[in-house]
Amino acid sequence: MEEQELFDRLRLAEDDGGLSLAVRLRDRIDQLIDAGLLADGDRLPPERRMAEALSVSRPTVRQALEGLERRGSVLRRHGSGTYVTNAKIEGNLHVLSALTDDVAQNRRTSRTKVLQFGFCAPDITVQKALGVEADALSAVRLIRVRVIDDVPSTYEISWMPAAIAGHLVGRDLSDVSLFRLLAETADVRPDHGTERLRASTLAEDEARELECPVGTACFLVDRTTYAADGVPIEYATTLLRGDRFLYSTRLQAPARAARSDEPLGGFETLATDDR
Numbered sequence: 654m655e656e657q658e659l660f661d662r663l664r665l666a667e668d669d670g671g672l673s674l675a676v677r678l679r680d681r682i683d684q685l686i687d688a689g690l691l692a693d694g695d696r697l698p699p700e701r702r703m704a705e706a707l708s709v710s711r712p713t714v715r716q717a718l719e720g721l722e723r724r725g726s727v728l729r730r731h732g733s734g735t736y737v738t739n740a741k742i743e744g745n746l747h748v749l750s751a752l753t754d755d756v757a758q759n760r761r762t763s764r765t766k767v768l769q770f771g772f773c774a775p776d777i778t779v780q781k782a783l784g785v786e787a788d789a790l791s792a793v794r795l796i797r798v799r800v801i802d803d804v805p806s807t808y809e810i811s812w813m814p815a816a817i818a819g820h821l822v823g824r825d826l827s828d829v830s831l832f833r834l835l836a837e838t839a840d841v842r843p844d845h846g847t848e849r850l851r852a853s854t855l856a857e858d859e860a861r862e863l864e865c866p867v868g869t870a871c872f873l874v875d876r877t878t879y880a881a882d883g884v885p886i887e888y889a890t891t892l893l894r895g896d897r898f899l900y901s902t903r904l905q906a907p908a909r910a911a912r913s914d915e916p917l918g919g920f921e922t923l924a925t926d927d928r
Contacts, residue, residue, distance in 0.1 A: 808863055
């Protein structure tokens with residue numbers, strides 16, 4: 654998009670509807686990104702030029718860009734400028750899919766950093782989820798960080814019954830799909846699962862691996878995956894950077910949902926953060 658066309662689209666009407674200039678400018682830029690009129694990697698004009706062209710103050714432009722950066726819509730590089738990132742990975746709350754598949758569908762590149770993989774004594778939550786005993790030989794634990802477009806984006810702890818995945822200990826899992834490997838080596842395939850998603854913040858170890866400040870907002874996803882016969886094959890807890898992901902689902906009118914065999918989803922009220 655040419656600079657003058659961008660300014661024409663961003664020019665704000667006098668009727669503010671009660672919203673500040675910074676908020677309105679932020680939302681207008683975000684709308685252009687969502688519509689594909691501003692593409693990944695596009696460089697926005699400098700603050701001073703935007704302020705002059707739109708007849709607003711530089712602090713207003715700066716606040717709008719800071720808001721976009723918090724949303725993950727732009728990346729501000731000191732001494733270089735502000736660039737559209739459009740970097741959020743979209744996941745579907747109604748489809749059982751691997752993160753690698755979601756990344757590929759969003760045309761992103763990814764690699765995996767394995768932090769730990771081996772036999773480990775599971776806690777009570779994992780015991781209940783997988784139906785395993787408390788001893789260290791009953792389960793294996795895989796801790797890994799997913800790096801998407803060269804940005805550390807997820808911190809994941811996966812537990813699997815040793816009877817299913819114990820034979821994988823010692824193998825390099827840095828660039829392979831865990832589910833695909835289980836299918837090839839143990840004839841175990843995911844069929845369905847249950848998932849909970851809630852808001853959380855990054856603790857010190859997690860923040861260090863994801864290269865974020867401690868306390869950064871994130872999604873916390875708990876998922877239990879089952880084979881077709883109902884046997885649990887994985888219990889995973891994943892922290893996803895809030896500036897890198899969004900989730901979507903399909904909604905139905907109440908009358909239509911009542912005729913469906915299964916609900917599309919549900920909400921839980923959590924009294925405390927039991928993570």
